[in-house]
Amino acid sequence: MSTITNHLPTSELQALDAAHHLHPFSANGSLGLEGARVITRASGVYLTDSEGEKILDAMAGLWCVNIGYGRDELADVAARQMRELPYYNTFFKTTHVPAIALAAKIAELAPGDLNHVFFAAGGSEANDTNIRLVRTYWAEKGQPDKNIIISRHNAYHGSSVGSASLGGMAGMHAQGGIPIPNVHHINEPNWWAGGGDMTPEEFGVARARELEEAILELGEHRVAAFIAEPVQGAGGVIIAPDSYWPEIQRICDKYDILLIADEVICGFGRTGNWFGSETVGIRPHIMTIAKGLSSGYAPIGGSVVSDEIAEVISGTEFNHGYTYSGHPVAAAVALENLRILEEEKIVDHVRDVAAPYLKDKWEALADHPLVGEARIVGMMASIALTPDKASRAKFASEPGTIGYLCRDRCFANNLIMRHVGDRMIIAPPLVMTPEDIDEMMARIYKSLDEALAEVTEKGLMKAAA
Numbered sequence: 001m002s003t004i005t006n007h008l009p010t011s012e013l014q015a016l017d018a019a020h021h022l023h024p025f026s027a028n029g030s031l032g033l034e035g036a037r038v039i040t041r042a043s044g045v046y047l048t049d050s051e052g053e054k055i056l057d058a059m060a061g062l063w064c065v066n067i068g069y070g071r072d073e074l075a076d077v078a079a080r081q082m083r084e085l086p087y088y089n090t091f092f093k094t095t096h097v098p099a100i101a102l103a104a105k106i107a108e109l110a111p112g113d114l115n116h117v118f119f120a121a122g123g124s125e126a127n128d129t130n131i132r133l134v135r136t137y138w139a140e141k142g143q144p145d146k147n148i149i150i151s152r153h154n155a156y157h158g159s160s161v162g163s164a165s166l167g168g169m170a171g172m173h174a175q176g177g178i179p180i181p182n183v184h185h186i187n188e189p190n191w192w193a194g195g196g197d198m199t200p201e202e203f204g205v206a207r208a209r210e211l212e213e214a215i216l217e218l219g220e221h222r223v224a225a226f227i228a229e230p231v232q233g234a235g236g237v238i239i240a241p242d243s244y245w246p247e248i249q250r251i252c253d254k255y256d257i258l259l260i261a262d263e264v265i266c267g268f269g270r271t272g273n274w275f276g277s278e279t280v281g282i283r284p285h286i287m288t289i290a291k292g293l294s295s296g297y298a299p300i301g302g303s304v305v306s307d308e309i310a311e312v313i314s315g316t317e318f319n320h321g322y323t324y325s326g327h328p329v330a331a332a333v334a335l336e337n338l339r340i341l342e343e344e345k346i347v348d349h350v351r352d353v354a355a356p357y358l359k360d361k362w363e364a365l366a367d368h369p370l371v372g373e374a375r376i377v378g379m380m381a382s383i384a385l386t387p388d389k390a391s392r393a394k395f396a397s398e399p400g401t402i403g404y405l406c407r408d409r410c411f412a413n414n415l416i417m418r419h420v421g422d423r424m425i426i427a428p429p430l431v432m433t434p435e436d437i438d439e440m441m442a443r444i445y446k447s448l449d450e451a452l453a454e455v456t457e458k459g460l461m462k463a464a465a
């Protein structure tokens with residue numbers, strides 16, 4: 001049996017990588033010169049690279065390997081499914097058992113009347129589906145002009161043209177004619193960066209009211225939906241003040257706006273409930289799912305919609321779909337992942353064991369001289385780096401300089417922790433034990449101490465004017 005194994009020295013792998021492989025979200029020129037780290041295998045919460053270094057993965061891959069690496073059950077299911085039915089589509093009056101079983105399982109797990117799943121290969125595709133779904137829904141209800149989707153600056157909803165348009169990442173919008181028309185952005189509920197003199201609770205309400213102001217400005221008859229992550233992930237693990245979501249729900253209800261919860265990161269246990277919507281107390285009409293659905297072992301995502309939406313769009317031909325919608329191998333892997341999540345009570349483990357254990361330690365990071373706020377919900381957390389806690393100051397250096405420097409210290413200490421500007425974030429595998437958490441925190445403190453020493457030595461511990 002042939003497998004892809006590492007048979008070349010690291011330098012040769014890096015040279016081939018630089019010569020032929022364009023990396024996502026990377027400056028490929030400088031990456032090629034530096035040489036990408038080559039990951040060769042993984043088990044539990046640790047990765048191994050081509051030099052044999054053991055790296056603690058505090059990002060669960062890209063927020064997805066929720067059950068941890070190396071679960072044979074998923075490999076066995078994939079092999080079995082590939083032998084039985086490796087591929088078939090669900091387009092032309094056909095279906096197959098893995099798609100049926102997975103859709104039914106998701107309907108059982110999803111809150112409220114979210115009982116219908118349209119499959120995709122990931123979160124970006126699913127959010128593109130959502131654009132089509134909500135516009136089709138209102139058109140079928142005789143309101144084709146109700147087609148504007150409101151989102152938030154600094155949101156991340158994917159990287160296809162449609163989903164990047166929903167997202168609010170300035171760097172992405174600067175490339176390639178994004179956003180598409182009829183997408184409108186309001187400000188994010190990031191109190192640390194934007195709260196000024198307001199209390200977090202006042203600020204939460206003020207930011208939610210921006211949705212109401214936008215609806216009134218654009219016209220209720222024009223606004224189809226509001227999309228948001230229950231906790232902004234890629235934007236820096238921004239956890240809204242408690243006052244934010246009840247106000248958002250009130251506004252969506254009042255103006256008859258569909259609420260789309262992008263659960264790509266928050267779904268399947270990350271926040272200590274099955275879905276982030278449950279954690280923040282909202283009742284979405286649509287949920288976007290991906291990542292934790294299969295713990296990243298196979299590419300699969302989808303849109304989970306309410307009974308009413310399913311009924312309305314069923315009246316017309318929905319001219320949309322992907323070759324890999326409901327891919328049988330990915331669906332079988334996802335089902336097995338959900339079985340493990342349920343039978344091993346991993347969501348309970350997050351809520352009752354891992355998250356409470358991590359919370360105390362995480363919040364204590366706010367005492368570190370380089371750290372301002374330290375925020376956490378379930379197993380996703382962030383710290384804001386600052387030269388001056390009291391004034392919530394930004395650094396005088398180019399935004400992201402200190403975060404990048406800190407990220408490099410983590411990397412050197414065999415810890416995968418990501419930076420978003422000058423925030424540092426984690427989203428580790430949900431199966432982390434208290435011992436894993438102790439080890440992660442030790443590496444975080446070491447990295448922060450080293451970063452502080454470097455920042456101080458370089459004279460960068462200065463606040464922006």
Ligand SMILES: Cc1ncc(COP(=O)(O)O)c(C=O)c1O
Nearest residue numbers: 122123124156157158262264265
């Ligand atoms: C909230 C959210 N939505 C959508 C996406 C896009 O998912 P994918 O990369 O699977 O297309 C991501 C990816 O990080 C995400 O975090």
